[in-house]
Amino acid sequence: MELRSQKLREIAPELDPLRLGTGWKPEDLSKPQILIESSFGDSHPGSGHLLELVEEARKGVAEAGGHGARYFCTDICDGEAQGHDGINYSLPSRDMMANMIEIHANATPFDGGVFIASCDKSMPAHLMAVGRIDIPSIVVTGGVMDAGPDLLTLEQIGMYSAMYERGEISKEQMDFYKQNACPSCGACSFMGTASTMQIMAEALGLMLPGSALMPATSPDLRAAAREAGKQAVWLAANDLTPRKIVTMESFENAIMVHAAISGSTNSLLHIPAIAREFGFDLDADTFDRLHRGAHYLLNIRPAGKWPAQFFYYAGGVPTIMEEIKDMLHLDVMTVTGKTLGENLEDLKKNGFYEKCEKYLEPWGLKREDVIRPFDQPFGTDGSIAILKGNLAPDGAVVKHTVVPKEMFQAVLRAKPFDCEEDAIRAVLTHEIRPGDAVIIRYEGPKGSGMPEMFYTTEAIASDAELGASIALLTDGRFSGASKGPAIGHISPEAAEGGPIALVEEDDLIEIDIPGRILRIVGVQGQRKNEETIEEILARRKAAWKPRKSRYTHGALKQFADQAVSPMKGGYME
Secondary structure (H helix, E strand, O other): OOOOOHHHHOOOEEEEHHHHHOOOHHHHOOOOOEEEEEEOOOOHHHHHHHHHHHHHHHHHHHHHOOOEEEEOOOOHHHHHOOOOOHHHHHHHHHHHHHHHHHHHHHHHHHEEEEEEEEOOOOOHHHHHHHHHHOOOOEEEEEEEOOOOHHHOOOOHHHHHHHHHHHHOHHHHHHHHHHHOOOOOOOOOOOOOOHHHHHHHHOOOOOOOOOOOOOOOOHHHHHHHHHHHHHHHHHHHHHHHHHHHOOOHHHHHHHHHHHHHHHOOOOOOHHHHHHHOOOOOOOHHHHHHHHHHOOOOOOOOOOOEEOOOHHHHOOHHHHHHHHOHHHHHOOOOOOEEEEEOOHHHHHHHHHOOOHHHHHHHHOOOOOOOOOOOOOOOOEEEEOOOEEEEEOOEEEEEEEEEEHHHHOOEEEEEEEEEEEEHHHHHHHHHHHOOOOEEEEEEOOOOOOHHHOEEOHHHHHHHOOOOOOOOOOEEEOEEEOOOOOOOOOOEEEEOHHOOOHHHHOOOOOOOEEEEEOEEEEEEEEEOOOOOOOHHHHHHHHHHHHOOOOOOOOOOOOHHHHHHHHOOOOHOOEEEE
């Protein structure tokens, strides 16, 4: 098989001299040419160390007889963007990154690729691009940071910040937490979006088995990057592309793993968008169907006890897959050239689990303390539910594993806000009372780019009185670290005239998580029958006027104009 790079060398005579001018040697020109794409940059701890992995992957490529070329498109940090309008760029950045990776891969001939990323938007961006460009590819994830003193992790900062704002802790205490929550490189050490999407990459079959979410400081991660470089050359030689590997069954496997780990709600934006690039139509109802009856096994924050580094110590994705083996499609192909089932058998033979368990010994823990056996789950209904009703005709998402049981079924009084800033102020000043439904709207993809409502969720979850007596409802989204009674992605969004735009003060909102219901059942504190509610909403809709877009130019204007519903993936169409 003649490699793509060699075919294009014949028709583009400028290629050779330009690559020689870049530092290639003449003998490199005829080797398999491997794109090494990463989100390396000084943007945040999840990307700041990736150059080390790039260099390891490049060594692996060279050892396998190829030549690696380094390309970079760094990402933004959702944590650094919190609390100001920078967070509005978060979701749009995913699609912009995917576009840039597509340009890198297709504007210059490459025979294969190694794709290296860690975090919330860079991981889904790389996975979207891998499906779109469809050259032989392998993914390397940048792993997870260590926990700080007393196992302090970053998602606790929102809680401590709300406590500080309420005068419950001192400035000195707050400063200590801020200065010690991120002691190393790597993704944040909890099962947020970054950790979830690293795991999804392996669950889809695009990574070396057992290599997702390793500690970023571990030599194991560097060895995995080097091995991935070698494997990229093998994939190129065998023309094994992502679309030949990933099937709808692969996505179903990933969703079953997502249920077992109580993964981030943001996966409902990312997995459908990734599936679309692979040629599959996957909607939120698929998540709901597969999560029903699924066993939730993982004792990792924010829903569990331990920082995310313990996930690898307990055997990572392979241990999860062994526990839910009967629920998986074991015959799907992977980047090893073997099936998922064959990979799992190989791991048993090569001592993978024994090596991982040695990392738990200093902590006095066993594997089942972190990843429970299938028959001893934390729950048996997955972690995600899709709610529908007259408030969310196209759906809304809730991570029910972090919702207090008191809020699984409730009727609450609506307190609508047209931006997050007003809502969090009302929560912190105790204007919000038990029995209220805090509604934050015009924060969907077309409204403002779909930012996270992280500070508001933390303010509610950390309030002893409100945490189990109110709910937060939004057409925006949440951090993967969010806890408490939060329902997001309400669709259609307010900017499109969805019912959430029509809610008025003291409307009655019914939440029924077991029944998968989210609906308006009354006005001015009084229940009404369904027909009356429909008539009232119709009158309100007739009087509703679209708001002028907040954005007149630039990336956010492009995204607001082109983004589809969150229930479809929030991608740019």
